[in-house]
Amino acid sequence: MPAPIPSPEEVASARRIQVWKEFIPLPLRFPLILFIIIVYMFSGGVYMSAVSEMSGSLSWITEDIMMAGYASMTGLTMAFPLLFRILFRFQPRSLLLFSAGVFIVSDYLCMVCDFLPLVVLLSFVSGFFKIVGTFVCWSNVQLKITPKRDFAVFFPFLFTFVLGSVQLANIVTGYSLYAFDWRAMHRITIGAFIVVFALVYFGMRRNYRQSPYIPFKGIDYLGGILWSLWLLCIVFICVYGDHYDWLDGEPIRVALLFAVVLLILCIQRAATIRHPYISLGAFSQHNMLFIFILFGCMTLMSATATSTQNVFTNSILGFDARHNADLNWGVLTGIAVGTGIFYLALTRWKWRVKSIVLAGFFSFLLYQVMLYFLIDASTEKYMLYLPLVFKGAGVSLVYTSLTYALTGSVTFVHYFEAMCVIGFIRTSFGAPLNSAILARLLKYASLENTATLGGEIDAMHPMAHSFMTLYSEFQRQILLVSLKEVYGYAVIVAIVILLAILASDYRWLIRPRRMWRLAQIWRVVHRQSKQLETTGE
Template identity: 35%
Template sequence: MGAPVLNGPFTMPMFRDFVPRRLQPWIYVFMAVTFQLSGGLYLGSLNQMIGSTSLMREDLQMCLYANLSGMAIYFPLLFRMKFCFTNKTLLITASAGVLVCNLLAPYITFLPLLWAVCFIEGMCKIQGTFECMSNIQLWMTPKRDFTVFFPLLHIVILGSMQLSDLAATHLMYYYHWSYMHFFIGALILIDLLIMYCCTRHFRMIKKLPLFGIDWLGGLLWALLLMEIAFFFNYGDWYDWFNSPVMCSMAVAIIVTLIICLGRMFSIRHPFYEPKMWTYKNLLPILILITLTEAILATEHVLEEVFYSEVMRYEEMVSVSLDWLMLIGVVSGCLFAYWWMHIKRFNYLRLLIVGICGLVAYLAGYYFTISTDIHISQLYLPTVCRGFAYAVLSATFMTCLEEIMTFQHFFQALSVFNMLHMVMGGVMGAALYTQGLKYYVADNMARYGSAIDRVAFSRAPFNFGHYMEGFISQMLEVSIKQVYGWTLYACVLLLLLFLLYDAPVRRDLKAMPSWRGLRKEAAEEFSRRSKK
């Protein structure tokens, strides 16, 4: 993609004169990718981190949710920061924050401090990405067309997620998991070098002080998000409400929510304004993105169990599927761009296409899962998953921009990403974990009768080998069952979309309300009385 307006209105005055104009936007693309590659901890090397630290899987997953929570909660502050500080100041601060957090995280074992570091890293990460992408928006689309901007933005975001996982796994395999932090630190140092040498402070508008921001409200909403993530992430470990920890956390969630809502309705400038919730179609979008993320959480529960416990893939084998996911992501974003911008087709039908991709992914895994398959048989379902995720993410964000005014768009985007990045995924993962736990126990009880005296009477009898194969088969069957129920749910969601978009609905009048009918009858009666 070349810069569309090199000698016209598009300029990047923050760059010094010696930097070629054709190169300037590409420098910001590179920096946006480096920010998106970063993270608090990198779960591509999860198993090695568990082995070399005293932390559990749930502890490390909570670091991921803390990082995503920091990103989600920071959205309402992005433009306030942009109007208060220069681009150079914000990028240097964000880069320094990402660098320090990446260098500290591998050596911190005190969990609250580690979660706080990951949370701050997420804030710095989204601040740096926003500053880069917002400054090249007119280069990407001179008319500020979000049907162009959001698909291309998601190529950077979702593509970087896959590349980060690939880089972390390869560095873990050949060196050590902490080398990923040093690699990201080196990239961020390049960003800092660029900012110090190639840019200058430039302010396009008058400075707007950071007045009227509900800092306490933001902290309370962040606390609520972290509490919800903690509840669903550790629920299985603590055995849910059989543990006083989970009971206390449930009470804390309710109390924090009441305080957040009370503050939202009682102060003049709350972090999330009450009017933001009143926009038409906002709640359906939030519900649908939560359901979509919950469905896609199969990747982090069912797929990982299948790869590691059933197929016994090493990390370098299972991570090779990320290349297929990357292909699906890029093709999905380009398809969304073609659909929304070039053809100008209906957004609802694009969502239907995305859900069809989800159905294809779930059906592919349901009918493919077996210990006899080759990994290449998982390529097509993985591409479908990436395609569906990209199409739905870009389309939902475009729909959100269409229905919101600028005043409330970033507040709604924050809530959207709380559900999109944190709550949908963690609730879906908890549901699949419970489902898998139930079906494994159920299948062991149902098929355990195969282990009887007749089987033991064979000589010689390799009990260890027999049980290993038996448990592997039980896991395979259980994973297939949970995939089946998820497929049912996704097909039901698809049918609801198809019914909503049925052609007959566009030909029928809307059903009048009883109040409207009564008013119409009264007016007709009044006219007849006058005659």
């Protein structure tokens, strides 16, 4: 998707960021937009970093809170096909005011409400308007960042703030939990959005449009609802699967049936109406399958740094909310390093996108290997920072490079629909699916190690006189061995991914078209041999 080259007048206007009123000083306009973006990235309805505190306060199970958190990410994913239509229909000031009001109401209700379906719905709406608000802000400053609309310059800047803001939100959540309680983060977010509301109300121009007016017609609302319900069913299966014992539990079987029916309805609707919410052509765009698979591999590699690593830091090292929050500084540093490497590799060093993706997965491999050797009860907190820098660099390198590759592979007509499809695995059900896989693997490893190590304990054991001490140490050793085993499997998977990416240059050897050419050559040889036989006779 080649970026349109703006006119000199558009560039001059964009440098002034015309959405602000004249009394706002020019040097403050760009930082104020960035401040609004960071505040919007802090929103989300439910903060999954506070899952243990929320579950104890609301008498919810952990899966309930995770479901609400992933519903927010699903709402963010489903907003992509409508982003340009929303931007063309409404004014930036109206969009930001309305979305800020939505966040204030939804954050307050999520803080005081204990009715789970309402919290899930509010989280979904918050995720939807999070991407709408940030898209409005970024569209107003894109030409100031890169007058030529060069995505090699814009994407590193964009994802430094997007991915970095996620880590900052985790840090602030952890510090607020340590100092106050889980509701403190909601109060902070509500206060920040009140400041944003006042800033937009008094500082932005009325009746200002960044783009021509296009009415809100021809939108497949029913299709959007069906796709959203399908994603929520997949998320429900992944989140609650272990709680209900997967297919042995009736709720999982019902959710699976609903997911199959909804997917059939979505495909049937996309194939029969003129303007579907997600057209079938978006799924068949160039390189879509490879990018989708690589994003799935990225979420799998990232899952060990969230679910598995949290088990290690909480159960073995005994970290509280503040110390777990401190670890996010390492990931934040890695994100900044990764986006910087992407910028230099693409604009200065002239690397291929594939080489950058390879570097990103190599960073994941380094993280997995270092954590494998750090799984020990004597590990200090400072030892975890360097592996997390590699993890953050891997996320930013793979995330930025694959999104950049998508812009060059997809036509503009299908671009935002393709972003939504990629978002299925990138921001919706990818994380819960891979977390469920790792949790299942850890559970099986724990059961196997329990059976193996349990045979070594008898009345002759040196600690047999104290059963509680023996049992506690027994459980700790089982968990340590099981975590190391999971990280060992993650290392093997990372190596396989790297080898697959390296071997992709030779995929032409097995293309059907190449085999068809070989068949043609054989026909020619066969025909020539027959001619030689006839002439010989």
